[in-house]
Amino acid sequence: QVQLVESGGGLVQPGGSLRLSCAASERRFSNYNMGWFRQAPGKERDFVAGIRWSAGSTYYVDSVKGRFTISRDNAKNTVYLQMNSLKPDDTAVYYCAASTSPAYSTSYYRPNVYAYWGQGTQVTVSS
Numbered sequence: 550q551v552q553l554v555e556s557g558g559g560l561v562q563p564g565g566s567l568r569l570s571c572a573a574s575e576r577r578f579s580n581y582n583m584g585w586f587r588q589a590p591g592k593e594r595d596f597v598a599g600i601r602w603s604a605g606s607t608y609y610v611d612s613v614k615g616r617f618t619i620s621r622d623n624a625k626n627t628v629y630l631q632m633n634s635l636k637p638d639d640t641a642v643y644y645c646a647a648s649t650s651p652a653y654s655t656s657y658y659r660p661n662v663y664a665y666w667g668q669g670t671q672v673t674v675s676s
Contacts, residue, residue, distance in 0.1 A: 559673070562674070566631070567672060569629065571627065571629070573628075576626070582647070584648065585645055586646060588641055594644065596660075598613065608658070617632050648663045
């Protein structure tokens with residue numbers, strides 16, 4: 550059982566930056582492919598970014614390409630989401646998730662590929 554704890558959310562002005570962190574309890578963290586999702590009020594949980602266990606491949610939804618960067622430090626059991634040039638539309642609860650599914654490489658954007666989820670951290674972009 551992997552426990553995931555997100556941190557780093559908060560209130561930021563448009564154009565600002567935040568870095569989210571997700572700490573995993575699992576010592577074999579490097580075995581997991583990871584993802585970040587977000588959910589705005591009244592909307593579905595949407596894929597934001599993903600990273601394979603080796604960090605050799607990363608994936609992004611088009612709306613955050615060039616602004617967000619996902620990375621991981623397997624020695625620290627932590628995955629990060631650096632968010633720059635934030636917009637009001639980025640306002641949501643952000644969740645990290647872990648996957649061991651063999652379908653990850655083709656289905657990384659699907660929530661059902663991920664078996665473990667954190668509790669979420671609120672990101673609010675507003676002036």
